[in-house]
Amino acid sequence: MQNTTLILILAAMGVAAFFIGRGRSLELAGGPGNVSKLHSLPGYYGYFTAIWCLLPAMFLLLLWVMLEAKVIIALVVSSLPEAQQLLSAGELNLLVNNIQNLAAGDAISVETNSVLQEAAAQFLHYSARSQQLLYAVVLSVATLGGLIAWRRIQPDLRARNRVERVLLLALIAASSIAVFTTIGIVLSVLFEAIRFFREVPLSDFLFGLNWSPQTAIRADQVGSSGSFGAIPLFTGTLLITAIAMLVAVPVGLMTAIYLAEYSSRQVRNTAKPLLEILAGIPTVVYGFFAALTVAPWVRRTGEMFGLEVASESALAAGLVMGIMIIPLVSSLTDDAINAVPSAMRDGALGLGSTRSETMLKVIIPAALPGIVGGVLLAVSRAIGETMIVVMAAGLAANLTANPFEAVTTVTVQIVTLLVGDQEFDSAKTLAAFALGLMLFVVTLILNVVGLHVVRKYREQYE
């Protein structure tokens, strides 16, 4: 980092500005004994000065770093000979890359000629000049800001209010990052997906039955036309999700009921943390277990019954994913059951129903919205789960409902399409973003509905 020194200098200046501002306020007040003459405590005058000193300078520095490379490249390109300025954007890009490599002294891979050499020299020249200019401008802005603040310090300056206003703006900015993240996700995925849908019609993608994203590198290549029908991926995702839910929902539900209603305190206090461990195990570890232990076991068991089981079956991935989701289902169910007023439970028990009847006929129906909301969240988790399926489910896009066959999922395809070195503009990589958009939209809907139902339900009994 070439700007580390500059940032360190700025930090030192900020600290100095704090003490100068503080000293100035004390001086104007007439010594530490007369602090009451000041509007704010002396420290606030210090912060005030430091903010004036640092904020504009930091802003400028950030802007500079963001624009520097582009400006320099534009300058270098504009000084290139006429012929090279007429190159296409891609070729120009390559040329600029070569120039940069050459300037960085990494010239082994670049064929050099005098034009390139000259451009590289110019690049270095501009870079050095820009660096000098940056130091000069940023440091003078910092000094100027500090001076302005120093001049404005008066005993009746409302320094605390000003400092607090800046602080409040910083807090607002921090809390807005969540919104910007969402916007960033939507925009980044949406733009690439739109580019994809320009090449592949939306209807082909949503309703096509054939998924083979290998596109031809040369026009005369055989058998890799690239077809992007996502139905096999959707069914594969649904199949694995369904298997996972078949494991997680009954087991999670019954676990929550047993621990809430039947078990002794001791059992509950040991079983709950143990089950929490399941939620803390990284998904890549589940994936390893699914691929190396569960899948061979499923295969052997299947063969014992004379069944043909693929070595990367949907069943193995789904089973392990189900186990992973048990804690989520059981903790949300537990919340829902606990929210049911005990009067309802006591009433049912008082009328002579057994505990299971109380549970099944009174409490579960009353807690059903909360449980359903929890299940929706679990489904969303299963759909978006990546590592287990990448490691334990296959890559073959089979359109099947047979859990013993290999299927592939949306997340697996996103990973396989984007891992490795690819051109970023090909339909193949863009397809990953289209899949990402589908994934984001579906899980978003599930999450919004699930969270809404869970919260509404909780309020109902409060």
Added chain:
Amino acid sequence: MSSSTSQKVAASLGRRHRKERIFRYSGMLATAVGIVFLVVFFADLIGKGSSAFVQTFLQLDVEMSADVIAPDGEIDLTYADFDGLAKAALREQFPAVSGRSERRELYRLLSVGAGYQIRGLIAADAELIGTTQTIWVPAAANVDMLVKGNIDASTDESQRPISDAQIAWIESMQANDRLETRFNRALFTNGDSREPELAGIRGALMGSFYMLLVTVVLALPIGVAAAIYLEEFAPKNRWSDLIEVNINNLAAVPSIVFGLLGLAVFINWAALPRSAPLVGGLVLSLLTLPVIIIASRAAIKSVPPSIREAALGLGASRMQVVFHHVMPLAMPGMLTGTIIGMSRALGESAPLLMIGMVAFIVDVPGGFSDPATALPVQIYLWADSPERAFAERTSAAIMVLLGFLLLMNLVAVVLRKRLERKW
């Protein structure tokens, strides 16, 4: 009438109690499923991985021949045939071995690490040239697997990656005390390697460390600031509702989508380097931000209003109330939430695949923009390798990862117990 009702009840009682019992047992069964899985999982993991912490070494009497190391009178560390020295030393032990193919088979007992080790010795101390040194060098992965019993010597020769002759040599070395299993230090000091016996998790650990450093530096202040604003200052309006809904949703967005965001924004748009811990840390901090915000808000909420009122009553401004009183009291809860978020970030791998942290990287990263990988991604990479020896190392790496996660969670629990106040 009433007697017939009670008769009906009495008659159905057996059936109802039976149902009750079934319900109860199915509850027990469900609870057992999770716990049994946990037991099987850990037994399987430890059974598979604990042997990776030791490794087989062979003892060689290496003659540091000056002709090989310094052919022109000067030490040639780049091109000298250090492997050849190790091979010659092994040949000494088995003078009966002759013929090219048989010798080649003998050499396969050695790891390529043997040559590196001799080179390291020479580089550290040139005085050794011309002497004969007795050293322990790593054995090839297949030898290691045989010694640990992972390759069954009783199967047919064509069914195993190690020949009858090799087994005989190994047994003779064992009989002469020239073969030993020792602690596998390479696992913790080396970067990744194509050779299982040389592969280690140091590179991945450092990558994870740099990433978590970026994550904590970014996510902790931003998360705490956001929580303070939302809890203490935000007016009840649409914007704060929107932020609130957003945070809850972000906590449930699939992590791979964050990877897509990182790829599109940080790598393609901002042109940050691929495979760098810096980008990984940025993505992970976005991922853990909701966790930290939610935990911090809960911590702030648990500070009783009387504290705020007392401070306000003494003339503090709202900022002073928050920064002088509420925040210090809520800190333990916030830190606990941060540690939980960090442990989630440490185990995360899907978004890292998107930003190119799956590359095969041998060098241990030394900074935030060096190409690196992370511990969970290393596990993913090794799990894909067909060699039996990598499966063992994968399990060992998982044990290390789980160990770190356990440690972080323990710290969080202790912190909560020690520092949290009951009001």
